[in-house]
Amino acid sequence: xxYLDNSATSFIKPSSVxxxxxxxxxxxxxxxxxxxxxxxxxxxxxxxxxxxxxxxFFGGYGAENVVFFASCTVAINQVxxxxxxxxxxxxxxDLEHNAVMRPLYKLREKGLKISFAEVCEKDKDKTLDxxxxxxxxxxxxxxxxxxxxxxGIRPPFERIAALANLYGIKILVDASxxxxxxxxxxxxxxxxxxxxxxxxxxxxxxxxxxxxxxEGETLTPLVYGGTGVESISESQPLxxxxxxxxxxxxxxxxxxLNEGVKFVKSKGVFRIHKWETERLKEIYYYLKGNKRVKLxxxxxxxxxxxxxxxxxxxxxxxxxxxxxGEKGVCIRSGLHCAPVAHKKYGxxxxxxxxxxxxxxxxxxxxxxxxxxxxxxxxxx
Amino acid sequence: xxxxxxxxxxVTYALKxxxxxxxxxxxxYIEKVKNHQGFGCGYGVRVNRDSERALSILKNSGFKIIAxxxxxxxxxx
Numbered sequence: 006x007x008y009l010d011n012s013a014t015s016f017i018k019p020s021s022v023x024x025x026x027x028x029x030x031x032x033x034x035x036x037x038x039x040x041x042x043x044x045x046x047x048x049x050x051x052x053x054x055x056x057x058x059x060x061x062f063f064g065g066y067g068a069e070n071v072v073f074f075a076s077c078t079v080a081i082n083q084v085x086x087x088x089x090x091x092x093x094x095x096x097x098x099d100l101e102h103n104a105v106m107r108p109l110y111k112l113r114e115k116g117l118k119i120s121f122a123e124v125c126e127k128d129k130d131k132t133l134d135x136x137x138x139x140x141x142x143x144x145x146x147x148x149x150x151x152x153x154x155x156x157g158i159r160p161p162f163e164r165i166a167a168l169a170n171l172y173g174i175k176i177l178v179d180a181s182x183x184x185x186x187x188x189x190x191x192x193x194x195x196x197x198x199x200x201x202x203x204x205x206x207x208x209x210x211x212x213x214x215x216x217x218x219x220e221g222e223t224l225t226p227l228v229y230g231g232t233g234v235e236s237i238s239e240s241q242p243l244x245x246x247x248x249x250x251x252x253x254x255x256x257x258x259x260x261x262l263n264e265g266v267k268f269v270k271s272k273g274v275f276r277i278h279k280w281e282t283e284r285l286k287e288i289y290y291y292l293k294g295n296k297r298v299k300l301x302x303x304x305x306x307x308x309x310x311x312x313x314x315x316x317x318x319x320x321x322x323x324x325x326x327x328x329x330g331e332k333g334v335c336i337r338s339g340l341h342c343a344p345v346a347h348k349k350y351g352x353x354x355x356x357x358x359x360x361x362x363x364x365x366x367x368x369x370x371x372x373x374x375x376x377x378x379x380x381x382x383x384x385x
Numbered sequence: 386x387x388x389x390x391x392x393x394x395x396v397t398y399a400l401k402x403x404x405x406x407x408x409x410x411x412x413x414y415i416e417k418v419k420n421h422q423g424f425g426c427g428y429g430v431r432v433n434r435d436s437e438r439a440l441s442i443l444k445n446s447g448f449k450i451i452a453x454x455x456x457x458x459x460x461x462x
Contacts, residue, residue, distance in 0.1 A: 037396070038395060038396040038397070038428075041417030046396075046415055049397075049400060050400060053396075053400040053401070067401070068397060068400075068401060069397050069398065232395070233396070233426060234394060234395040234396075234425070234426055234427045234428070235394075235426070235427060236425035237420065237425035238425060242394060242395065243394075244394045244395070244398070244449065246397060247395045
């Protein structure tokens with residue numbers, strides 16, 4: 006099997022991640038932050054260590070400001086519903102995923118105003134200017150992806166964060182595709198809220214999302230319930246992370262994520278990004294030479310793109326996915342839950358074929374993918 | 386010898402306090418707190434020595450200390 010759908014979920018996991026999962030189930034099937042027996046406290050320490058490692062890796066504001074959710078989507082919803090529940094104005098990039106757009110559309114029914122800022126491929130100055138022009142006196146929040154899940158384009162989110170800071174507007178960065186691929190430092194960049202899932206570039210497992218919060222930021226919880234502390238109170242605790250973490254945590258996911266972060270740290274994001282981009286470049290050059298293939302973006306590089314590539318052929322994208330599937334190649338087709346990005350590139354009605362390597366994608370995987378693509382394109 | 390229990394918001398803050406105090410050469414034990422003064426469940430750090438210095442470090446590090454319970458070691462269940 007050749008797996009090139011890593012921007013959906015990374016398929017091959019480091020053995021340390023798999024071992025951590027097993028350890029969590031075999032040794033730590035207890036509740037953290039609730040019990041006073043040794044095992045519960047030991048597990049609480051492991052979770053704290055994970056929060057701490059994540060905070061250090063992303064230049065965050067300490068372990069207590071690293072919050073775990075069931076997914077990155079829930080983390081995004083947490084920020085959006087808390088900050089924009091009373092309406093106002095939000096600026097978003099024109100590359101956002103439905104995890105961002107659908108909560109915003111829901112709040113638009115209650116009066117929220119949404120402005121799109123055009124992200125100009127490889128033109129960071131123009132992109133920044135578009136964000137600046139979209140801000141108005143009612144703007145409460147800027148939401149920006151750190152990289153498109155369809156076209157891989159990287160908006161200059163650090164500069165956009167600086168712009169938000171200048172205007173006193175909060176910024177949420179969706180690093181779903183970028184976490185583990187590029188260097189992100191919350192403090193240095195002035196990011197208020199950073200979120201990402203465990204199961205993509207950080208090589209953890211699905212069912213876990215992370216929200217990192219700037220110190221002192223307080224949100225209205227999205228979910229209410231048991232937190233293991235202040236149980237007599239009718240209200241949620243005031244302090245993070247427990248304020249937002251009602252219910253038992255995804256212990257196997259958290260312990261596995263700790264190992265995933267360590268793995269990425271040991272390899273280095275720059276090396277991973279470079280490796281994946283080189284693999285993608287080989288595919289890009291091959292596709293570019295084929296008259297039946299339409300590409301939407303320029304040659305992949307690490308400065309302007311994440312290692313995600315979309316293309317189309319004269320087969321519908323869904324048919325291409327079927328044909329690849331029959332030959333043991335896993336890729337993604339369709340809209341990738343990001344219709345806004347497709348509208349920008351005129352692919353809303355057809356979708357795209359999307360390929361995304363991982364740190365485990367080999368040179369041979371790429372050669373085989375190219376060979377199979379050649380076979381498929383001769384069919385028609 | 387008297388021991389002091391500093392009750393903090395949650396196990397996360399208790400662990401953070403433990404790390405900071407350890408870095409300052411103060412050994413502490415994490416305890417789950419009973420229903421102290423109607424507060425409900427929670428966690429704290431117990432300090433057997435240097436309790437005043439520990440308190441100062443915790444305050445300077447920005448911890449919200451919910452309660453301080455001083456007791457003799459003999460009283461600890």
